[in-house]
Amino acid sequence: MRTLPPMTSYPQEIKIAAKLLWLRRLSAKEIAEQLNLNNARVVYQWAEKGQWEALLQHETVEQATARRLIALAEKPNKSAEDYKEIEKLGNLLDKLAGIDLKKARTAREKAAGSRGESGGKSKKRKPKNDISEITPEQLEEIRKELFFEYQHRWHANKNQRTRFILKSRQIGATYYFAWEAFEDAIVSGDNQVFLSASRSQAEIFKAYILRFASQYFGIELKGADFIALSNGAELRFVSTNGRTAMGYHGHLYVDEVFWIPDFERLNKLASGMASQKKWRKTYFSTPSVKSHGAYPMWSGERYNERRKTKVEFELSREALNRGLLGPDKIWRNMVTLEDAAEQGCDLFDIDELRNEYSEAEFNNLFMCAFLEAGLSVFNLNDLLAAAVDTNVIWVDFHAKQKRPYGNHPVWIGYDPSRSGDGAAIVVVAPPLKEGDKFRVLEKIVLRNRAWQYQANRIRELTEKYNVQFIGIDCTGPGHGVFEMVQNFFPRATPIHYGLETKTALVLKTQDVVESQRIQWDAEHTDIPQAFLQIHQTTTGKDQITYAANRTSTTGHADVAWAVMHALSNEPLNRNRRKSTWAFAA
Missing domain, CATH: 1.10.10 (Arc Repressor Mutant, subunit A)
Known part of the structure; x- marks a missing residue:
């Protein structure tokens, strides 16, 4: 032996x-x-x-699913259980992206039939990355089966030099563009580059591509940093923080561009990767605010800046819902949730979503409406500056360990749920020394959960972290959770909302955000979205206060308020108190 x-x-x-x-x-x-x-x-x-765990980031469900699927897909000598898990993870990833699983199943069955196989299972796995037997006809047949009308329109305009697509949430854009790039790489042999706010987000594209190859063609694609196909095409998955991204070239896909900070830098990076006339650029995103750096490109203002005679750009839903090539040679398309439904996507209950969100938030998330920056007390550029690729930046946060942040102190903020509302819990790490930043280590959003369940989640966090402060909004329904939390954390701090309290919370957080003293994961676009909902208003007595379009039946900006509750442990004038957080027991 x-x-x-x-x-x-x-x-x-x-x-x-x-x-x-x-x-x-x-x-x-x-x-x-x-x-x-x-x-x-x-x-x-x-x-x-x-300290390998320090190199891993705290992931969303979609990111974690994609990463596990990639790990299993690239594992040699897979077991039957591995293949079962890959199938389950693939279906979950599709569901998270809003994919019609019936259409995907039908496409698999047709693909298996075209290969002369039964049950959609490959009799013999093909050599690694060998796509030589895949024909354009097979790809076209699967594409026609998989996608909805608006996605077919994207494909019909694939050869536009630049496409800019404003879209609703969860209508399958990432899924479609992963397919488009996969198909084009096989047919043309051209390189494809996926650029996202973080590497983990870019790898969602990779997970889809691995799944396409395996499920429809029985091929196991391999490649850690990139995938090289047998015809020479390379598929690259890079972060906007990637130092080597400038050296790549190919057809470029940039997702959630309206939520990526420093657009000018991003656009220079994109131009460098797709400067040759053969390469195409595709930007797609849900909208943020008109003050974002990408808006002048979307609106045509950037094109008009250098022209004596200004050109009018059509930006209405009616003009763009079928796509329109602008004077600047950018093909623009707007796809709202209602447009998607009219064009075959029946995966959503639109009336239910309208009840769940305020009119402003629904319009922003699903109807391609930009938020009015002037109405918010927070600036989008400041909020986006807080977004970082935690996989690169946070080397002392070990997400998968029992004690992710060791014995370092953290503060918890809780915003309660109301009728039809979501509760939010955040874990914030305060600065350990002068010059450090607050970090939103973890966030939990709960809907339709009893007070005891919510309190138990907070209890679990006290066992996971060295919690030094818990700030809880006790106005209304939050009081029940507060009493339960007090039983296991007597030092829990009640926050009673009033004009002075709200003002103090907002001013404190404005100071932290504007001075760039806070960070969160770039994938959590719901955090800046939540802060943008907060605006200044007046009471019936003409006193200034702050609100977030909250009604008795719909709650909004819950994550933002939870963050503010955690930050309230630092006084408005932070110089009044010396930091001793690093020495907390």
């Missing part, structure tokens, strides 16, 4: 390989099996010593 070396005898190459597999979310057992190690324990020892 072969005797394997002890941990100290493993070469550095093996340790590096183990680290790379760990960062791709393989379990310690799977890594040990792949690298022929003595046992999984040695992997845990390396991970702890090298």
Whole structure:
């Protein structure tokens, strides 16, 4: 029987390989099996010593699903259980993106039929990254089955030099453009580049592409940093923070462009990657505010800046819902949720969504309406400056560990649920030393949950973190949760809303945001969206106060208020109190 070396005898190459597999979310057992190690324990020892968990970020459900699917898809010698998990994860990813699973299943069955297979299962797995047997006819047949009318329109205009698409949430844009790039790479052999606010978001594209290849053609695509197809085409998945992104070239896809900070820098990066006339650029996003750096490009203002004779741009829904090539040669398209429904997408109950959100928020999320920046007390550019790729920036936050932030102190903010409303809980790490920033480590949004359930979630956070402060809005329904939290955290602080309290909360947070003293994950676009909902108003006695379009039946900006409740533990004049948070027990 072969005797394997002890941990100290493993070469550095093996340790590096183990680290790379760990960062791709393989379990310690799977890594040990792949690298022929003595046992999984040695992997845990390396991970702890090298602080590998610090390199992983706190993920959304969609990101975590995509990352696990990628890890399994790239795993050699898959078991039957692995294939079952891949199928479940793929279906979950489709569901999270608002994909019609029936259409996907029908497309798989047709693809299997065209390959002469039964049940949609491949009899023999094809060689790695070999796409030589996939025909344009097969791709076209699957595309016609998978997508709705508005997505087919995007494909019909694929060869436009620049496309700019304003869209509703969850109508399958990421899913479609992943397919478009996959199909084009196979047919044309051209490179494809996906640019997102963070690498984890870009890898959602990768997860879809791996799934397309596996489910429809029985091909296992491989590649850690990029996927190189057998015809020479490369698929790249990069972050706007990526230092090497400028060196890539190909057809470019940029998602959620209206929520990416520093658009001028982004556009220079995009222009560098797609400067040759053969490369196309596609921008798509839900709207933010008209003060965002991308808006002049969308509106045509940027084009008119250098012209003596100004040109009028059509930006109405009626003009753009079928797509329109503007004077600047940018093809613009607007797809609201109602447009998507009219064009075959029956995945949403629009009336229910209208009841769930305020008119302003519904219009922004689903009807392609820009928020009015002047009405908000927060500036979008300041909010976007707080968005970072935590996978790169936060090296001391270990999301998957039992104690993600070790024994460092955190503050919790809670905004209660009302009738038809969502409760929000956030975990904020205060600065440990002068010059550090607040960090929103975790956020939880709960809907239609009893007070006891909400209190239990807060209890779980006190067991997970070294909680030093909990700020709870006790106005109305929050009082019940507060009393329950007091039972296990007697130091919980009640926040009673009034004119002075609201003003103090907003002024404190304005100071933190405007001075760029706070960070959150770039993927949490709901955080800046929530802050943008907060505006100044007056009471019946003409006193100035702050609100977020909250009604008795609909609550909004819950995450923003929760963040403000956590930040309230720092006084308005922060210089009055020396920071001792780093030494908290």
